[in-house]
Amino acid sequence: MSKFETESMELTKVCQKLSETIQQAILQSSGAEDQQKRFVVKDADVEITHDIKWTREAIGNVLENALKYAYEDSQIEISVDRLISYTRISIKNCGKTISKEELPQLFAKYYRGSQYRNTIEGFGIGLYLTKLICEAQGGYVLADSQAEQTTISLFLQN
Numbered sequence: 001m002s003k004f005e006t007e008s009m010e011l012t013k014v015c016q017k018l019s020e021t022i023q024q025a026i027l028q029s030s031g032a033e034d035q036q037k038r039f040v041v042k043d044a045d046v047e048i049t050h051d052i053k054w055t056r057e058a059i060g061n062v063l064e065n066a067l068k069y070a071y072e073d074s075q076i077e078i079s080v081d082r083l084i085s086y087t088r089i090s091i092k093n094c095g096k097t098i099s100k101e102e103l104p105q106l107f108a109k110y111y112r113g114s115q116y117r118n119t120i121e122g123f124g125i126g127l128y129l130t131k132l133i134c135e136a137q138g139g140y141v142l143a144d145s146q147a148e149q150t151t152i153s154l155f156l157q158n
Contacts, residue, residue: 011051011136018080018089019044021052025059035067042079048087050137050156058133059089061126062152066093069150086139086155098145106143107131130154 019041026039059078066076070093077092098106109128130152131141138157143150 011054013049013051013137015047015049016052017045017047018050018087019046021050021056022059022078022080022089024052025056025063028056029060029063029067038067038070038073038076039063040075040077042077044078044080046080046082046087048082048156048158051133054133055137055156058130058154059091061130062091062154065126065152066091066150069093070095082158085158087158089154089156090151091153092149092151094149097148098143098150103143103145107141127152 022041022044026036026041063076063078070076074094077090079090079092081088081090107127107130110125127141134141134154134156139155141155142153144153145151
């Protein structure tokens, strides 16, 4: 984390389909086969240049959060959209909504949502690290949460 914060992390970018990186992140994050079945991947055959190891870590952090905070046995949808300058990886889960007041803090270091601080394990660094990884590759992250659906979107440069 500190290497990303000081911008001294060296990335190894290669051209690969995001579907491969996403599948690796699913395997790394979910563990049990029954959890893996919860993920639905759409339109991920987009090929872009990215650091596989760290992008897998970023996606994995979001997937782990989705598993933790989604309703039990609900599906988690991962979709990829190639835009003009960026490729968006969106991860959507159904669960309790994050308040509009808390959304801007979601990617802050050590931040934990107020309704989960004492009930769900975590240190509040996963989404912060995800943000740093995307930024190190010239991208960014966004979050939206309404009507019991939360979407975290990772944007990587094309």
